[in-house]
Amino acid sequence: MQVSGLVWSLTVVGVIGLIAFDFYFHVRRAHIPSLREAAAWSAGYVGVAVLFGLAVFVFGGPDVGAEFFAAWLTEKALSVDNLFVFLVLLGSFKVPRAEQQKVLLFGIVFSLIARTGFIFLGAALINSFAWIFYLFGLILLVTAGSLLKGDDSDDRSADNVIIRMARRFVRTSEEYDGDKLFTVRDGKRVLTPMLLVMIAIGGTDILFALDSIPAVFGLTQSVYLVFTATVFSLLGLRQLYFLLDGLLDRLIYLSYGLAAILAFIGVKLILHAMHENNVPFINGGDPIDVVEISTGASLIFIVGVLVITVVASLLSPKGRAQTYVAAARRHAKEFLDIETDPKYCDEIYHRLVIEEEHLRSLPERYRARIRQESELMDLLRRAHALHERRVDAGTCFSVASRPLV
Known part of the structure; x- marks a missing residue:
């Protein structure tokens, strides 16, 4: 798929415009998005992606359109x-909910910059070395295996090496100062946890890019499609976070679905590498006559796995x-350790009471x-005790509840 410089320029300007609009009209003023706001903007970004995919389908043809949708769905699932x-990360750093939007937007912008670099690097490697598909395929198979085993890398935790280095070489405070990145403590200018959590999210997203970029190149080798699929999967991710919130933990089989998709794409990449083989010690450097998986079959497989994964998760009593x-655990921790705004404390406690009724x-x-x-x-007992003290002190409204214990 050949894309002119004008189309590339318009696409980049459009992406920058969406990010600027997001910041100035939604994120600059600290607030907690309502469910309606999050749903509307999430649907809007999905709609824009679908319209773009239909335009690719019309102007690029069915095969190219299928490549975009397969890449976009895979990236969306990984996001x-x-x-x-x-x-x-947000829970570990105790980020107040009203300030979380700014942190998430920073993570998205950093991710777009980092992944754009990885995309062009990946394209350069593909153009120079046909054997790189073997490496990409192996990376995806290893990643799929780690998802099945449920391994969590320490680098993706709230105490990864980037944060440890920042704490070691730079002065940091333990308290937030609104949404400021720097504050003054004991007459010295220090970093706030706000900047540290932004560093943590940006650092971990580099690791995610190492998984997702090879996966997308397994579905299309068009740099433009890889870039736009990545952009549309990340735009709206902030709103999706607030929309899914309590549903994230419900998707208990998502890791298995992602493992199946990554393993499928890994096999697809290796088959393609065998078909284009020029590695001297594999079949004497000659191409291997193997069956290649079509883009249409890939799209059907990805959609099918995602549907089965989501439905099975939602219907599962365990889920x-x-x-x-x-x-309940998250709301109790927020009520006890994170939120200080009395109005939002009442809302958090009300949510906690609802979750206890669900339990x-x-x-x-x-x-x-x-x-x-x-x-x-213990968390629930402490939350109820703190609420009673706040009611007695007149800083919280009384909420009818009966402790789970």
């Missing part, structure tokens, strides 16, 4: 996996129990297991 890590437990609605075998989770039980 949802990113949200799990973002959730851990429902896990969702309620994770939401009480579970079958007895799940409730018995939950009562054995001492950490969760």
